[in-house]
Amino acid sequence: MSSSRAQWRKHFREARNNLSAKAQQQAAADVAHRLSSLPELRDARRVAAYLDNDGEVSLRELILLLQSRDVATSLPVLHPFSGKHLLFLDYTPHTPMKKNRFGIAEPELRCQSVRLLAEHQVILMPLVGFDNKGNRLGMGGGFYDRTLANLDRLSRRPLLIGVAHDCQQADALPVMQWDIPLNAIVTPTQTIRISQP
Ligand SMILES: Nc1ncnc2c1ncn2[C@@H]1O[C@H](COP(=O)(O)OP(=O)(O)OP(=O)(O)O)[C@@H](O)[C@H]1O
Ligand SMILES: [Mg+2]
Known part of the structure; x- marks a missing residue:
């Protein structure tokens, strides 16, 4: 099971890293348009996003759009001591940033900038597949x-x-019991809502 997950990861990471700069730009614009039209994002007071890495769809355009609508935005930060957990910190155009150990920019850790999970109406998550x-x-x-x-x-x-990206879609992924499922997925061409079991 785990080796097939590793193979899936390799496949999707290669596919998204092979997209042209133009395709990436178009994907970011299409995803920003789709997400910003969703009622949940229109009604949100705070949304957690991410800064793209490794060929992920960029949300920078969407983040600016949300900020211009007075929707507060947060970004994930590696937890300083609680192993392999994330914190979500407030992010504005003026937030001081630093690179984390994966080379991804994140807000500098300040206690007063930490936002509770419950303060977010929407969490936008990067994924491999x-x-x-x-x-x-x-x-x-x-x-x-x-x-x-x-x-x-x-x-x-x-x-x-x-x-x-659309190229990150699998017919059926192997799932582990700790995997947290998504409520929806947005790609440049699709908005998939998962109905509750
Ligand atoms: N709730 C949890 N408590 C403890 N360990 C966990 C939990 N969730 C996942 N793990 C551990 O994390 C490891 C990686 O999990 P997994 O392969 O699902 O990562 P991922 O979903 O691809 O990563 P990410 O969540 O960072 O995007 C697993 O070995 C698993 O044991
Ligand atoms: Mg998982």
Whole structure:
């Protein structure tokens, strides 16, 4: 099972890294347009996003659009001591940034900038692969799975939306019991909503 997950990861990472700069730009614009039209993002007060890495769809355009609509935005930050967990920190155009150990820019850690999961109405998640059941394959660290493991305890659960290129779609992904499923997936050409079991 784990080796097939590794093979899927290799396949999707190569596919998205092989997209041209033009295709990446178009994907970012199409995804920003789709996401910004969703009622959940229109009504949101705070949305968690990510800064793209390794060929992921860029959300920079969307983040600027949300900020211009007065929707607060957050970004994930590697937890400084709670192993392989993420914190979500407030992100504005003036937020001081630094690179984390994976070379990804993140807000500098300041306690007053930390936002609770429950403060977000939507969490936009990067992914390596997805399927139309909402299964998500990440980079393999388990960061999002750990951070979101207790989401059901919240009285208001943020909507989890995976963001991806169309070439990151699998017919059916192998799933592990700790994988946190997505509520929706947005690609440049599709908005997939997962109905609750
Ligand atoms: N809730 C959890 N508690 C403890 N360990 C976990 C939890 N979720 C995942 N893990 C561990 O994290 C490792 C990686 O998980 P997985 O392969 O699902 O990562 P991923 O979903 O690809 O990564 P990410 O969540 O960072 O995008 C697994 O070995 C798993 O044991
Ligand atoms: Mg997982």
